Amino acid sequence: MTDPKKDTLILRVADIETDVLTGIYSEETGKPQPLRITIEARMSPQPAYDPDTTLDASKNYMDLRHAATEGLPEGVHFKLIEAVGDHICETLFLQDERIEAISVTIVKLAIGIGSEKIGITLHRERP
Numbered sequence: 001m002t003d004p005k006k007d008t009l010i011l012r013v014a015d016i017e018t019d020v021l022t023g024i025y026s027e028e029t030g031k032p033q034p035l036r037i038t039i040e041a042r043m044s045p046q047p048a049y050d051p052d053t054t055l056d057a058s059k060n061y062m063d064l065r066h067a068a069t070e071g072l073p074e075g076v077h078f079k080l081i082e083a084v085g086d087h088i089c090e091t092l093f094l095q096d097e098r099i100e101a102i103s104v105t106i107v108k109l110a111i112g113i114g115s116e117k118i119g120i121t122l123h124r125e126r127p
């Protein structure tokens with residue numbers, strides 16, 4: 001369990017819209033589907049950030065966006081969106097040892113009726 005008194009830094013990129021090969025049914029095979037992906041990555045912050053602190057003291061939040069777009073392998077069909085989420089988590093954990101936990105929320109845009117938002121949130125603590 002996370003220590004409730006521990007300082008945290010959450011990097012967040014919300015509502016990335018990207019097309020991914022995913023779906024469990026035969027009619028979904030071979031067709032990219034639009035997903036809306038939100039990623040949060042938890043780190044321990046520096047004790048303080050002064051105005052001259054440089055990016056190496058943190059992590060570039062654009063790396064989160066990259067993990068959900070160009071970082072997904074071309075031509076791979078993910079049956080479950082859980083597997084898309086796991087690929088994003090693995091990419092980010094491997095990239096930076098300072099990331100302690102990641103949450104990935106994925107909404108499948110093509111299947112909701114009206115204002116429904118159907119999908120998952122996968123939360124992983126660093127293995």
Ligand SMILES: Nc1nc2c(c(=O)[nH]1)N=C([C@H](O)[C@@H](O)CO)CN2
Pocket residue numbers: 022023024025028079080081082108111120
């Ligand atoms: N937990 C999940 N449930 C479902 C998924 C999924 O990826 N994870 N996928 C589908 C189908 O592909 C659906 O989106 C098509 O209607 C169903 N349930």
